[in-house]
Amino acid sequence: MSLPTPHIVVLGGGLTGLSAAFHLARKHPNAHITVVEKDARFGGWVRSERLEVEDEDGNKASVLLEAGARTVRANAKPILELINLLNLEPQAITTARSSPAARSRFLHFPGLPGLSPLPSSLLSVFTTPLGRLVLSSVKSEMFTPYNRPADITDESVDAFFSRRFGAVFARTLGSALVHGIYGADSRKLSIRAAFPSMWVSEEIGKGSIVWGEIGPPAWFGAGQRKAEAKIKEDEEAWELGTNADWSRQVARAAIISFKDGLETIVTALVSALEGFDNVTLRKETEVLSLGQDDTSKSFEIRLADSSSLPATHVISALPLPALSAILPPTHSLPHLLTNPFSTVTVLNLVFPTAHLTSPIHPPGFGYLIPRPENGYPAETKSVGMLGLVFDTASLAEQDYAVGPDGPDLPKFVKVTAMIGGPYPTPTPPPDDEALLNDVLPQISAQLQVELPKPVYFKVHRNVQSIPTYLVGHVERMAELREALRQKWAGRLKVVGAGVGGVSVSDCVKSGREAAREIVKEGEFVL
Numbered sequence: 001m002s003l004p005t006p007h008i009v010v011l012g013g014g015l016t017g018l019s020a021a022f023h024l025a026r027k028h029p030n031a032h033i034t035v036v037e038k039d040a041r042f043g044g045w046v047r048s049e050r051l052e053v054e055d056e057d058g059n060k061a062s063v064l065l066e067a068g069a070r071t072v073r074a075n076a077k078p079i080l081e082l083i084n085l086l087n088l089e090p091q092a093i094t095t096a097r098s099s100p101a102a103r104s105r106f107l108h109f110p111g112l113p114g115l116s117p118l119p120s121s122l123l124s125v126f127t128t129p130l131g132r133l134v135l136s137s138v139k140s141e142m143f144t145p146y147n148r149p150a151d152i153t154d155e156s157v158d159a160f161f162s163r164r165f166g167a168v169f170a171r172t173l174g175s176a177l178v179h180g181i182y183g184a185d186s187r188k189l190s191i192r193a194a195f196p197s198m199w200v201s202e203e204i205g206k207g208s209i210v211w212g213e214i215g216p217p218a219w220f221g222a223g224q225r226k227a228e229a230k231i232k233e234d235e236e237a238w239e240l241g242t243n244a245d246w247s248r249q250v251a252r253a254a255i256i257s258f259k260d261g262l263e264t265i266v267t268a269l270v271s272a273l274e275g276f277d278n279v280t281l282r283k284e285t286e287v288l289s290l291g292q293d294d295t296s297k298s299f300e301i302r303l304a305d306s307s308s309l310p311a312t313h314v315i316s317a318l319p320l321p322a323l324s325a326i327l328p329p330t331h332s333l334p335h336l337l338t339n340p341f342s343t344v345t346v347l348n349l350v351f352p353t354a355h356l357t358s359p360i361h362p363p364g365f366g367y368l369i370p371r372p373e374n375g376y377p378a379e380t381k382s383v384g385m386l387g388l389v390f391d392t393a394s395l396a397e398q399d400y401a402v403g404p405d406g407p408d409l410p411k412f413v414k415v416t417a418m419i420g421g422p423y424p425t426p427t428p429p430p431d432d433e434a435l436l437n438d439v440l441p442q443i444s445a446q447l448q449v450e451l452p453k454p455v456y457f458k459v460h461r462n463v464q465s466i467p468t469y470l471v472g473h474v475e476r477m478a479e480l481r482e483a484l485r486q487k488w489a490g491r492l493k494v495v496g497a498g499v500g501g502v503s504v505s506d507c508v509k510s511g512r513e514a515a516r517e518i519v520k521e522g523e524f525v526l
C-alpha cells in the first residue's frame with residue numbers, strides 16, 4: 001500500500017525555518033514542504049544592506065551594513081555545512097585568529113573615560129588592570145571549594161559567577177559578556193541555558209569551573225565527556241565538504257561572514273528551496289490558528305486569507321509567544337510565555353577618515369560596557385549603550401572604494417553601537433536623529449576622540465528580538481518537549497532561538513535537528 005505524501009509545514013521563514021525546510025527537502029524528497037512567513041521577506045532578524053557613501057571630497061565607497069548579527073564563529077559546523085552545501089565558499093570571508101580584530105577586545109566602564117583592554121596574552125594578564133582582575137579571580141576560583149547549594153538546579157549567570165569568581169568579576173566581565181550576546185541583565189539570565197558548558201565544568205572540576213575546563217584528560221568525567229562528544233559528532237554527520245583551501249582558511253579563522261553580509265545565507269537558502277520541486281515558499285502569509293485532529297493526528301492551519309493548509313507534521317520556528325497565540329486552548333503548551341525578550345537597537349555609523357590625523361578607535365573587535373555599579377537606572381534621559389563593534393576591523397573585505405581612480409582602500413570606517421537591552425527607554429522615545437545626537441557624544445567620551453560627522457547612519461530597532469532565558473529554562477523546555485509528545489503526538493516540533501541557543505549557528509542547527517528527527521522518525525502514516 002502506498003502512503004499518502006507527507007506534507008510538512010514550517011511556520012516562520014527566519015534562518016531556523018529556512019534551515020529546517022532545506023534539510024528536510026534534501027533528506028526527504030518524497031515529502032511536500034511549505035514554509036509560511038508572515039513578513040514580505042525571509043530571513044527574520046538577519047538583514048544586510050549594501051549602500052554607497054560619499055564624503056565631502058567626493059570619495060565614494062560601497063559599504064555593507066548589518067541590522068543584527070554580522071558574524072559567526074569559524075567552528076560553527078551548522079554554518080560550515082551550509083557554506084559547503086550551498087557553495088558559498090567564494091563569497092565567504094574570514095577573520096584570522098591572529099588578527100587584532102579577533103584578539104583585542106575592550107571594556108568601557110560606565111562613568112569612566114576610555115577603554116580597558118581585556119587580557120589577550122600571558123603578558124597582558126599581569127600588566128593590565130583587567131588582566132590582574134581575571135588572574136586573581138581565576139586563582140581564587142581554583143581554590144574555592146565546591147559551593148553549589150544542594151537545593152538548586154539552576155541560577156542566574158550573575159549568581160553563578162559571583163559564587164565562583166566573586167561579585168566584582170560577575171558585575172564587570174559577567175554582565176558585559178551577557179550584554180554582548182543576549183543584550184540582557186546577567187542577574188536574570190539562566191547559567192544552565194546560556195552557558196551550559198560552564199555549569200557542567202563546575203561539576204567535572206568538583207566545584208571549580210577552571211579545573212573542569214583545563215583539567216587533565218584523565219580527570220574524572222573528562223574522558224567520558226570527550227567520548228560522548230565524539231559519538232554526538234558522528235551522529236550529527238556534518239557534511240563539511242572537501243575543499244582543502246577553504247578548510248585551511250577556516251582552521252586559521254576566528255569568525256566568518258560574507259562579502260555581502262550574513263543575509264547571503266538567507267538568499268542562498270531561499271534560492272536553493274525555490275529549486276526543489278517539493279517545496280512551496282509563502283511570504284506575507286499570516287497564520288491564525290493551528291489545530292490537530294485527535295484521531296488522524298493531521299493538522300489544520302488556518303490562514304488570515306481565510307484559506308487553510310493541511311499538514312501531517314508541523315515545525316514551528318516562530319517566537320514562542322507567537323506560537324502560543326495560534327494554539328487552541330485544548331492543545332495549549334506550557335512555558336511559551338515565560339521568557340521576556342530583549343530589544344536591542346543597532347545604530348550603524350559610517351565615518352569619513354580622509355582628514356583624520358589619528359584613527360577613531362584602536363585596532364580590535366570593539367568594546368562592551370558592563371552594568372553600571374548601581375545597576376540600570378529606573379528612568380533615563382539618555383539611551384543606554386551596551387557596546388560598540390568596530391566593524392571595519394573584522395569585516396573590511398565587505399567594503400570597497402568606488403570611482404574613477406580604480407581600486408583603493410575606502411576612506412571610511414564603519415562601527416555599530418548596540419543600545420538598549422536592560423536599560424529603560426527614555427521618555428519620550430528618541431527619533432532616529434535624536435538617538436544619533438544622544439549616542440555620538442557617548443561614543444566620543446568612551447573612545448576619548450573627537451568624531452567627524454558621520455556620512456551615513458541607520459537605526460534598526462530590533463524589538464523583542466533576543467529571548468532572555470530565565471532561571472529554570474532548561475527544565476521548562478524538557479516539560480515543553482514532554483507536552484509536545486503527549487498533546488501533539490510528537491508531530492509538532494518547536495525550534496528556534498526561544499528554545500535553545502540564540503546564535504545564528506544555534507538557529508540553523510535547531511532547524512536541521514527538527515528536520516532530521518522527522519526524517520528519522522519516518523512515520524508518515526496519516
Ligand SMILES: C=Cc1c2[nH]c(c1C)Cc1[nH]c(c(CCC(=O)O)c1C)Cc1[nH]c(c(C)c1CCC(=O)O)Cc1[nH]c(c(C)c1C=C)C2
Nearest residue numbers: 068069070071073179180181183344386387388418502503
Ligand atoms: C542585535 C544585536 C545582537 C546582540 N547579540 C546578538 C545580536 C544579534 C547575538 C549574539 N552576539 C554574539 C553571540 C555569540 C555568538 C556565538 O556564540 O557564536 C550571539 C548569539 C557575540 C557578538 N556580540 C557582538 C558581536 C558583533 C558578536 C558576534 C556575533 C554577531 O555578529 O552577533 C556585539 C554585540 N552584540 C550585542 C551587543 C549589545 C553587542 C555589543 C557590542 C547584542
